[in-house]
Amino acid sequence: EYARAWPDRASLNHYLKQHFGPDRLRQWLKQGEDQHALEGMLFSELALMVVDKKLFARHYVRIFNDASALTLFAESRTTLRMFLDDCRLARNEVIARQxxxxxxxxxxxxxxxxxxxxxxxxxxxxxxxxxxxxxLLADERELRQFWETARLKDRQAGGDKHEISESIEPPRKRPPRTPEEREQLISGTLWAGVGVMTRR
Known part of the structure; x- marks a missing residue:
């Protein structure tokens, strides 16, 4: 479904930059294989790309609208999020060799x-x-390689410690400056200008 939502890497990267911020995107690209952002994400971040309220309604509700599955909570999206978070916790234990x-x-x-x-x-x-x-067709060698890669990425990212969120929260914009900060900035800029003028 990712391929339908974002048919190429450029559109995916644009979406990720817009909704998670350029710093997170750079980190994912650096950690991902072949500069692929999804490859660099933590399990909880990938899961969020499915259970986010807007993305789920737009791309996944038609798959998970099965009345016989995901019925623990009234909303299938909430059930899916809770189940995936249990998977995250179990995955963390496997990564820690527990x-x-x-x-x-x-x-x-x-x-x-x-x-x-x-x-x-x-x-x-x-x-x-x-x-x-x-x-389920993966052999033992492929499984071993999968967990080795997962452990490496987990170490690089510092672990997958946070519960899967309800929805994607775009990076906060810098809060407006206080009057004191504005005055300090203007004063610093003026003094820098004076310094440049006196050096001429």
């Missing part, structure tokens, strides 16, 4: 089925190009 308990594994299995079933149905009906079943 074994998951049998209860965690059972919960993950139930949540996985709830998340994947609507996507698999959408794939069968040609409403998405993503086939969840294909991800």
């Amino acid at each position: 074994p998951l308990t049998s209860a965690q594994l059972m919960l993950l299995n139930v949540q996985y089925q709830q998340i994947v079933r609507p996507i698999q149905r959408a794939y069968a009906e040609k409403r998405t190009r993503v086939n969840p079943a294909s991800f």
